[in-house]
Amino acid sequence: DAGVTQSPTHLIKTRGQHVTLRCSPISGHKSVSWYQQVLGQGPQFIFQYYEKEERGRGNFPDRFSARQFPNYSSELNVNALLLGDSALYLCASSWDRGRSGELFFGEGSRLTVL
Amino acid sequence: DAKTTQPNSMESNEEEPVHLPCNHSTISGTDYIHWYRQLPSQGPEYVIHGLTSNVNNRMASLAIAEDRKSSTLILHRATLRDAAVYYCIRGVSNTGKLIFGQGTTLQVKP
Numbered sequence: 001d002a003g004v005t006q007s008p009t010h011l012i013k014t015r016g017q018h019v020t021l022r023c024s025p026i027s028g029h030k031s032v033s034w035y036q037q038v039l040g041q042g043p044q045f046i047f048q049y050y051e052k053e054e055r056g057r058g059n060f061p062d063r064f065s066a067r068q069f070p071n072y073s074s075e076l077n078v079n080a081l082l083l084g085d086s087a088l089y090l091c092a093s094s095w096d097r098g099r100s101g102e103l104f105f106g107e108g109s110r111l112t113v114l
Numbered sequence: 115d116a117k118t119t120q121p122n123s124m125e126s127n128e129e130e131p132v133h134l135p136c137n138h139s140t141i142s143g144t145d146y147i148h149w150y151r152q153l154p155s156q157g158p159e160y161v162i163h164g165l166t167s168n169v170n171n172r173m174a175s176l177a178i179a180e181d182r183k184s185s186t187l188i189l190h191r192a193t194l195r196d197a198a199v200y201y202c203i204r205g206v207s208n209t210g211k212l213i214f215g216q217g218t219t220l221q222v223k224p
Contacts, residue, residue: 004157033210042201042214043158056211090157097210101148105157 002026004093004106012112013081021076021109025093032074033103034066035090043090049074050097086113116140118202118215125221126192134187134218136202141182144207149176149187151198158201161187197222
């Protein structure tokens with residue numbers, strides 16, 4: 001069975017541009033969460049979506065937005081990119097809202113902002 | 115959001131037990147304690163989680179202090195493949211939100 005897949009794996013943008021990152025959860029999983037991991041630090045929670053509705057939001061500016069589609073895949077959008085947005089963006093899926101404890105992470109999309 | 119506290123790094127010898135400590139003195143009574151590990155260039159991988167009682171699974175054991183202010187992840191026999199960054203994480207109650215700390219980099223020596 002396929003795990004969580006993310007695309008693209010690597011991308012380079014310049015300041016002020018916009019980026020869209022995509023995530024396909026494990027088949028049957030209805031929850032998708034997004035995390036940002038800056039080099040040398042632990043991941044930070046950005047969003048959680050469950051059954052296509054936003055269920056949680058971390059301490060990130062409004063430049064960050066996301067959505068979940070009817071097939072439970074998800075997109076993370078970041079507008080007006082800053083140098084500080086350079087990071088590994090991780091997507092995680094679970095079959096419920098995460099109370100079961102186990103999230104399955106993808107390998108991430110590494111974003112470099114120049 | 116209150117984070118957990120872990121040592122930056124630890125070393126272990128192969129085939130010996132490893133005890134990874136974590137302090138979470140400000141955790142709320144309904145937050146779960148999770149452990150994930152992350153290998154280079156990979157996403158985090160679930161290890162174990164618990165609320166109050168000690169927990170065992172095929173990967174590890176989790177010992178939670180009675181006052182819930184600390185916990186210890188126990189790898190019973192470390193292998194070279196266990197070398198990774200281990201995160202002790204606060205799981206916000208009734209949500210899927212995980213609050214990661216800085217993690218402990220575990221080195222396993224042959």
